[in-house]
Amino acid sequence: MTQNLSGKRILLIIGGGIAAYKSLDLIRRLRERGAAVRCVMTQAAQHFVTPLAAGALSADHVFTDLFDRQDEQDVGHIRLARACDLIVVAPATADLMAKAANGLANDLASAVLLATDRPVLMAPAMNPAMWSHPATVRNRATLSADGVHLVGPNRGEMAESGEAGEGRMAEPLEIAAAVAALLDTGPKPLAGRKIIVTSGPTQEPIDPVRYIANRSSGKQGHAIAAALARLGADVRLVSGPVAIPDPAGVAVTHVETARQMRDAVEALLPADAAIFVAAVADWRADTEAGEKIKKAAADGPPTLRMVENPDILAGIGHHKRRPWLVVGFAAETQNLLANAAAKLKKKGADFIVANDVSLDSGVGARGVMGGDRNRVRIVSKAGVDEWPEMSKDEVAARLAALVAERLKTIAV
Ligand code: CTP
Numbered sequence: 001m002t003q004n005l006s007g008k009r010i011l012l013i014i015g016g017g018i019a020a021y022k023s024l025d026l027i028r029r030l031r032e033r034g035a036a037v038r039c040v041m042t043q044a045a046q047h048f049v050t051p052l053a054a055g056a057l058s059a060d061h062v063f064t065d066l067f068d069r070q071d072e073q074d075v076g077h078i079r080l081a082r083a084c085d086l087i088v089v090a091p092a093t094a095d096l097m098a099k100a101a102n103g104l105a106n107d108l109a110s111a112v113l114l115a116t117d118r119p120v121l122m123a124p125a126m127n128p129a130m131w132s133h134p135a136t137v138r139n140r141a142t143l144s145a146d147g148v149h150l151v152g153p154n155r156g157e158m159a160e161s162g163e164a165g166e167g168r169m170a171e172p173l174e175i176a177a178a179v180a181a182l183l184d185t186g187p188k189p190l191a192g193r194k195i196i197v198t199s200g201p202t203q204e205p206i207d208p209v210r211y212i213a214n215r216s217s218g219k220q221g222h223a224i225a226a227a228l229a230r231l232g233a234d235v236r237l238v239s240g241p242v243a244i245p246d247p248a249g250v251a252v253t254h255v256e257t258a259r260q261m262r263d264a265v266e267a268l269l270p271a272d273a274a275i276f277v278a279a280v281a282d283w284r285a286d287t288e289a290g291e292k293i294k295k296a297a298a299d300g301p302p303t304l305r306m307v308e309n310p311d312i313l314a315g316i317g318h319h320k321r322r323p324w325l326v327v328g329f330a331a332e333t334q335n336l337l338a339n340a341a342a343k344l345k346k347k348g349a350d351f352i353v354a355n356d357v358s359l360d361s362g363v364g365a366r367g368v369m370g371g372d373r374n375r376v377r378i379v380s381k382a383g384v385d386e387w388p389e390m391s392k393d394e395v396a397a398r399l400a401a402l403v404a405e406r407l408k409t410i411a412v
Helices: 020-032 049-057 069-074 077-082 092-101 108-115 128-132 136-146 172-185 219-230 258-268 312-317 336-347 394-405
Strands: 009-014 036-041 086-092 120-124 154-157 164-167 193-199 234-239 249-252 273-276 281-287 306-308 325-331 351-356 376-380 383-386
Touching: 009 020, 009 108, 020 036, 020 049, 020 086, 020 172, 036 108, 036 312, 077 108, 086 092, 086 108, 086 136, 086 172, 092 108, 092 120, 092 136, 092 281, 108 336, 120 172, 128 172, 128 234, 136 312, 219 234, 219 394, 234 258, 273 281, 273 394, 312 325, 312 336, 312 394, 325 336, 325 394, 336 351, 336 376
Parallel strands: 009 036, 009 086, 086 120, 193 234, 193 273, 234 249, 273 325, 325 351
Antiparallel strands: 154 164, 281 306, 351 376, 376 383
């Protein structure tokens, strides 16, 4: 993805959190890409970084006070809120998110957020307990419904407490990428197209604490969702449990089991295309124990009886409301092409993107699942197209272009 932001004006609102130090780096990253950056800092932010530093890095005046007579006369908070292409809030603290969700405007940052008619991207950063608190969960839902975009937070250790969990601000490069995605003015051949993507593993419960899953990281599926969104598609991602953030500009439904994934996908029909990247568990335990299975139970280790999960791809491939284009993935360790061709037919897909995950493929199952690179072949009725080894982002971009090409002939 190109990340040229030349000529773009970004208003960066720096909230009061320890992650504010990363926002100084973000200013540099955005300017490196050609953007002009102007900063607003909350009172709390100034406990962590100074307006002097933000001003030096942005090469612009830093705005801090709603009631600054000079600033109000020169620019004014309404103009400040609108004289930009995008507002980025980083770090977006629990407090700033709560204010924005509820339309409060008692300081410059919140007044700007209320007065703006520009897109807003927030990079939340807070303690994991604050992030998962019902109040923040409510505020996030409100902000999403209001059209505010989020990037992150990521999982990891918190700077101040050493606690691990979700709440760490996205890295400056991730935020810069999200900015580029939102401001992207490239061609939009998929505008008006609704596309469903599944991604990640599924988790099939054994008892309240145990489950069966696999090594899928969701990287390839999420990259495909992001690539389709960049081409203008209305992307509906259905994701199993993954450790990576939701892609920017994509509506995500989070599920755990194969059956939940199937229900979520069916509820999203009709769609123009559906791409099944998820590594769905083929089997689940036929019953989920209501209580944790104890080791000391009478007869030694329990025997798990497995039953087959619904095949989501096959269900949609043969559905009466089948999307125009149905794409499946196949991870094979042997007879890649024969198996992929058989799957194409059995599952009713137009394409199978076949991964060779055998150990001698160069990438290998451990390499593909969780790694950043992939080598695929596109199997269709027309034959086999072999793509060289490339990054998962490149595979995603090429696949998105292929989807756009295929849908071109079909009326929106
Ligand atoms: N898939 C699905 N639902 C399932 C299993 C698989 O939607 N219950 C989809 C995957 O998302 C992928 C494709 O089917 O697009 C291929 O999955 P794979 O596990 O390779 O195929 P299987 O049908 O399980 O065949 P095999 O076990 O023989 O490899």
